[in-house]
Amino acid sequence: MSTDLMPNRYRPGEVELPRREAALIARRDNVLGSSYRLQYRKPVHFVRGEGMWLYDPDGRAYLDFYNNVPSLGHCHREVNAAMAEQAGRISANTRYLEPKLIDYAERLVETFPVEIDHVVFTCTGSESNDLALRIARLDSGNEGVIVSAYAYHGTSAAVAAVSPNLGDAVKLSPNVRMVSLPGPQGVPEAQAPDYFEAQVRAAIFDLNRRGIGVAALLIDSIFSSDGVWIDPPGFIAGGVAAVREAGGLFIADEVQPGFGRTGVHMWGFERHNVVPDLVTLGKPMGNGFPIGAVVGRSAPMDKFGTTARYSNTFAGNTMGIATADAVLTILQRDRIPDNALAMGRRLRAGLEDIAQRHDAIRAIRNAGLFFGIDMGLETAPPAQRQAQALDVVNTMRDDGVLISTTGANEDTLKVRPPLVCQAEHVDLFLASLECALARLAG
Template sequence: MASMLSRALVNYPNRFDPAALGELPERLQSTVKRRNNVLGPGYALNYREPVEFVSGRGAHLFDPDGNDYLDAYNNVPCVGHAHPHVVEAVSRQMAAVNTNTRYVQESLVDYAERLLATMPEALSKVSFACSGSEANDLAMRVARFHTGGEGIIVTRWAYHGLTREVASFSPTLGAGSPLGPNVRVIDAPDPRLVPPGSSLPDYMRSQVRGAINDLERHGYRLAALITDCAHSSDGIFTDPVGYLRDMVEEVHAAGGVYIADEVQSGFARLGESMWGFSRHGVLPDIVTMGKPMGNGMPMSGVVFRPEVCDEFGQNVRYFNTFAGSSIAVAAGAAVLDVFEAENVQQRVLDNGRALRAGLEEITRESPYVAQVRGSGLYVGVELVKDRESLEPDRVRADHVINDMRERRILISGTGEAVNVLKIRPPLAFDSADVTRFLETFAEIAEMRL
């Protein structure tokens, strides 16, 4: 069991080594020891030297000594840490009442209508949950009920959640969390994997077709293809636009549904559109969302084409005590207010372009950077031992991540080899934050890249 845990943690990105506990400052060491004494299994801290935060604002976090850290990692507070409009809306509702969906709430209906208005018209029903894991769990239940199938297709290193069901189709959890026998994995849309003479859309279609054939050979009818449109855990692959259409056509031809997991790529994270799937011109059958919905409040959602979910709703009871509660709805509505008032999507476009352009310029001559890729404010920098072999360099990536943390900028790592720098700030990230990030990254690049 211990060796299984060790293997599972090998791929935990940017993990604090408990063996280094004695090297931490005395106060921090004491808190971490107390934490280890009371928390259950599986917890881990980030960075070579963990950091404690006591407050935040926008894309900035502050430690107990008042030091300002630039947050280029946390997507949950999408409109910014402690955004005053969200704080006020939640506080006001908490002081009034907190009820659930068994009671009439006009605010719930208003919010559902506003949320659905950001989607294609055909996606017209929404159910609420408390986490992305719950949302994906419900989405797959509905997909199975609607199709009569059990087969699931995911990308090779995808993450979709932590419930037992969703963990069974989340390969990134590692060998200690085995995939279900009804799950097949395909490559992420990395153009470098395409055979000569083929195209990325054709390659992705052929992989889906092959997975469907193998599922059927083992007695599994297809239920769903589920993808994160940023392919966050696979190493961040957002382009080229359009490859997804062929995959969805193949899924529909086999009687399955397409689930767009927008927990990472939604809420304008990728810049050009509110939702990641919209960039590819596809209409999902089901859309799931989570973390950013409430800017830190535990809320998530599942949006359906009604013909996919109606029969499920007539035959299966779904109730979630805290999902769609008055306080969660107040937070969600406040987030949409901020998107409108601050033109968040345009800010993401402008600052995302500046960030990627700066990173490309800094790393252009580096023999250790294979690619800078991404869209909007989701950027990956792939580090390798050399550009010829493209052999992943996790050690170098780990050094860069911790060098940035020492200079009070937070990023992390992703990809199967954890060699891709993951840059995913709150959408409050502004032009001054971009400048600070690039100036610091350039300093580290001189040493490491």
């Protein structure tokens, strides 16, 4: 595991900055303190966004192949118009009768398998995962949570405590167990389902033996922070069944894969042909407006709702609902998941072509428009592979293309453009990547 938890960042003194940026950073550090990090060796500063593009104060355009919140593109006019229209009319809370809240809830639930028929709104993906854990713990009567080895599920105390990705400074819960994934362990695909199930069963055994029991298997179906390990489809099914046998729930964290990113499917768990008990939503749900949700089966959600009051001031207010409703309308009307699939295929083909010419690409994995591209030779030391990945990311940033890194060693390029990207954007990205690789080799 990388000791630097965000290696792709600005470090004072590493690069020379224009006076304007240096002065801003000094003021920023003074008032925001050390919790905040700036991305890239040389920080970026944008004053305008439109679709796939971000513009700096000098008018230079950057192609965004990284931000997965504005899935419909930056500053989407139709979404913003829906938000502004609603803000000017009324933004009622959920304790008042509001037909739009009900309409949207019904539309959202319809995008799920029939077993999943309830929704509770939140404001962020972290709040969604936090609430899902509360529901699973109340429903099961158990406390244990099983996650992947390098999982990240959010920022609240309860969720950070089951997020090993946050590193040693954030104490893990005594009730969490991490399971290895078959992919990063080099397990052949044919054995992946058995391997994963065995890992989960071992975790359940240990949790039961200590009287903790298992409340939930909480996973993101593309394992994004582990480095994007998505294959083979269905490999999680045995682990899911084992958790259910033990009285726990399966929570699918769809904050990153959800809303069409994996292509064809609206939800990432559909690739694995499993139906979760609870599903957590966030990031792209409002294309930037803070809104999330827990969607799930009625039994655990009603058991929670009838006893533990859940009231979230902003969540489900009409302004957020109108915004999310516009996003869902556009996703469906414009067949955005189909575009994610088609552009994902084009991007994958281009990457495979480049990989033939550049040894630095070790492996390519993707589901739709979420890519992990491993950098560096298998035989190279981890630090060297990470340095190569960071060099590529920052060379591309200087070239006006935005991506970053992920994975346990942070040597995997993380590529997840807005879902509205077109062939021309894919080709620009590929050209920039090939230039960066050529410079790396030179």
